[in-house]
Amino acid sequence: MTIKIGISACVLGEPVRFDGGHKASGFCLQQLKPLVQYIAVCPEQAIGLGVPRPAIRLQRDSAMQIRLVQSRDPAIDHTAKMLSYTEKLLPELAVLSGYVVCAKSPSCGMERVRLYDDAGQQLGKIGVGIYTRQLMQHYPWLPVEEDGRLLDPTIKENFITRIFACHDYQQQMQGGFTVAKLVQFHSRYKFLVMAHSPVAYRELGRLVASAKLFTPADLSERYLTDLMHALKNIASRQQHANVLQHLQGFLKKSLNRAEKLELTDLIHRYRQGFLPLMAPLTLLNHHLRQFPNQYVAAQRYLNPYPEQLGLRA
Template identity: 35%
Template structure:
């Protein structure tokens, strides 16, 4: 049985009544849709560091150049309590084999982007919740996102692609860090990488090709950092169209004139946003199978994320 892919998630998004007012922010997409494919590890920094439910609300404040976690009315400073807990928690999470984390927007502990940091007599600046900061500092390559941003189809697809890729990378490393395994890994990911960042794909290809000249630990560390950076780049319609045309060119004369016209037409429809990406990908996969193109069929680009998670448009 395949080991489930583990993703951390803010407990309130999982339906747990842990918010300061005793409520939750249950996100049905996370539990009902993503929950069919991933194992979730709920985390609530405030409750787990020892604060009660309900409790006074808190906010981030900048004092003497440092960011503090302070209650909004009584001005009790919980910064050190939270930081101690964060240090212990990220150490625990290192053993959980996390492949991603979904945070709660705006939270002074778990907000990932644009959390208000109040400053006396000045306009608030934007920062990151203390726990979210601890997680991203300890696991800089871990795919992370906010639940609210997952409503954007492109951001959602990007997150899922990175989570699944990160899992495959972990499996590669667990199986042995040999140059041959890295080169094979790069080969099957090449078109997927091209759809995100052609520049990084070429650099990764050069790195994998000269693998024998670099110590394995250094080689794999460099490849991993660049690999995840590449997939963090947005996959655009233009870049996808280029990859699809490459695939069509590989099939070339093995297709009849009518089939080549069909493929070109479907790619054009995708380029003009009349059909989703899954349509040309499925057509090209079917023709690759018909032509016995095993090398193309080995490309992960032709076997995307589970159908239930695919977007209508990229």
């Protein structure tokens, strides 16, 4: 099944911004596009705002409510239309495994959007686009990222990891959620979660163990939400090294002393910052091909997304 990703239309290069321009993302258009199906949305255009159009902004009124208004004439208020449009669209977005939004946009920005008071004074970059705020509240498990932040290699790798994990979970639960499916999925993701959050690794394990305490619907959404929140943490070198040592333990009866020392040394040098992650991973995978282990081979930590994206390199 194709991975479906929501995306701001301007990030796909469509000239739908207020000034008739776009914010095409090279990564989204070149590297990611062959692997996913995009669902492009421009909420401003969808509620009838033309191209080009007067600029709009987020404004906090005297009742502390956030409004979407025209910058030059705040009396022109688009809030109700935007909320109504978003409410109608949200059920259609349940099929998504991720979403790329346009940074700084008063409709689509994920964070640090300029917010003004009703006197026109800037309160700071503390707002969230109205459309994206509703999206994230409705789907707290959905990986959401801004186009600009994807220029950071670490953030990009983290976002893609979450997209493919989310899609894998959705695929696993096709045909209906069962505890058996959850246990199977969790078994494959243990080490990936450990790399991103040792605390969440333990908490998710306890959640799966207490599955009978929840309804299937509640357990399914809670697990996915907690998983996505865990994976949102950036994995540190220390945490990666810890996982690599755990995986090395599965080879302790297969490797000779020299091979063990070589792999241990690579992991240690990676932990210290002298080597990239691919160095110990490549050697570990080499040994796993020589001495196959079905449980380890199934671990998504080893291949969290398609190799062709080259993100770990």
